[in-house]
Amino acid sequence: MERYKVVIIGSGNVATHLAQAIDRHHHVVQIYSRNIAQATSLADKLSDSRPTADLSDIDPEADIYIISVSDDAIPSVAEALTKIKGIIVHTSGSVGLDSLNNIGKHIGVFYPLQTFSKTTEVNISEVPFFLEASDEPTMHTLENFANTLSGKVYYADSDRRQVLHTAAVFASNFFNYLLDISTELLEEKGYSLDVLAPLIKATAIKALNNGAYTSQTGPAVRGDIATILKHLESLDSNKKEIYRLLSQSIIDRHKIHKEI
């Protein structure tokens, strides 16, 4: 297995989890962050890594440069990397490959489809990575590299990656928001979200095993307007609007031909 020299640009959640996973198989030579304390804190977690807060100080001899900063900051960081000969990738689900067009010959996208936070362990070997590259040799290197980290490596051009990201917003960000709403409702009555844990788990497993369409249950897919109206009555304006829209959408999706 080839051992790549890698520079990580960024020190947020994605950068931190990636850097630590990469460090197990490769050499993370440098960590860049605008904030030198954060760069140092992350570098200190790795076997042999130099922190910097100066973009002009980026090591020009690495094989792969991973830009893992907020989407807005990608262009300004990329500008500073024009002299780099190695492969330059970003990790964003919603930024095109063309955002790196001007900075190098060998560019790519290295998108891990997972939610990362500082406090939660992530098993990188189960995280799907979606790759895109400017040319065949670059794709070949990125594939080799990704396969050392994860068993799930896929190809996605910028258009497909945006769809993946959009689907992830529904299945993760919006899902989490539904749990936030549930928590508010439960806590008003002295319960915690824990009482729903077995239900949430079973719902995810059923949808993944049998398909979400056929797994749909609840008042909307039963066309049980009486229960829907009772629930709507008990909800405040924002939750009511969400409940109504999602219920009517389920009714329409399953061709129940009813109106709330």
Added chain:
Amino acid sequence: MERYKVVIIGSGNVATHLAQAIDRHHHVVQIYSRNIAQATSLADKLSDSRPTADLSDIDPEADIYIISVSDDAIPSVAEALTKIKGIIVHTSGSVGLDSLNNIGKHIGVFYPLQTFSKTTEVNISEVPFFLEASDEPTMHTLENFANTLSGKVYYADSDRRQVLHTAAVFASNFFNYLLDISTELLEEKGYSLDVLAPLIKATAIKALNNGAYTSQTGPAVRGDIATILKHLESLDSNKKEIYRLLSQSIIDRHKIHKEI
């Protein structure tokens, strides 16, 4: 441990899972269903149970009668049970205890907060049961009985049970619908929902461990309007409406002070 004589009225998903779990510790003397084939099929799965499709044939000597039929059918079934001396309960999240008022002295609600389907195994011992009863001795019996099935037995009056059911609609039915939307988006590009499985799992674990409010990630909570607009552009009218409403709700919930 007392061994109760139980009659199950219904042969749907909830009735089936309950009957099989109860059969391990108690005597399910009878299964009623309007459809004798279904009553027979369920009774055949139990150790010693008689099927019937005739409400006037219900065994009057059991300890507990569990009405597990659709909400609409509860009143008509209940009417036929007026001569029963045992405890009569229903299993609905959204029907009040008072729906059983006229049929007996000892009535209750026995609400399992889980999604049941014929094809998926459910570990009943982890399912939270929410109980309500007309009187103290009835509650005592129902508690004893529920504790033989599950380690998670709670009390909920009809008002609290409706809130539980509403919260469950958000965390399960609507969650499943979001996965349905994600599946549609992914399949258009040749992916399956499986690519989101690690993300969905991590999202649920984070929300349950750290709280959903603090676990919120994504374009909305980042106030990343550019990404939101890109996603909206790519969605059809119904998905667009849902994406917009949920994103704006997250923005407002986290006081980001932006408008989509």
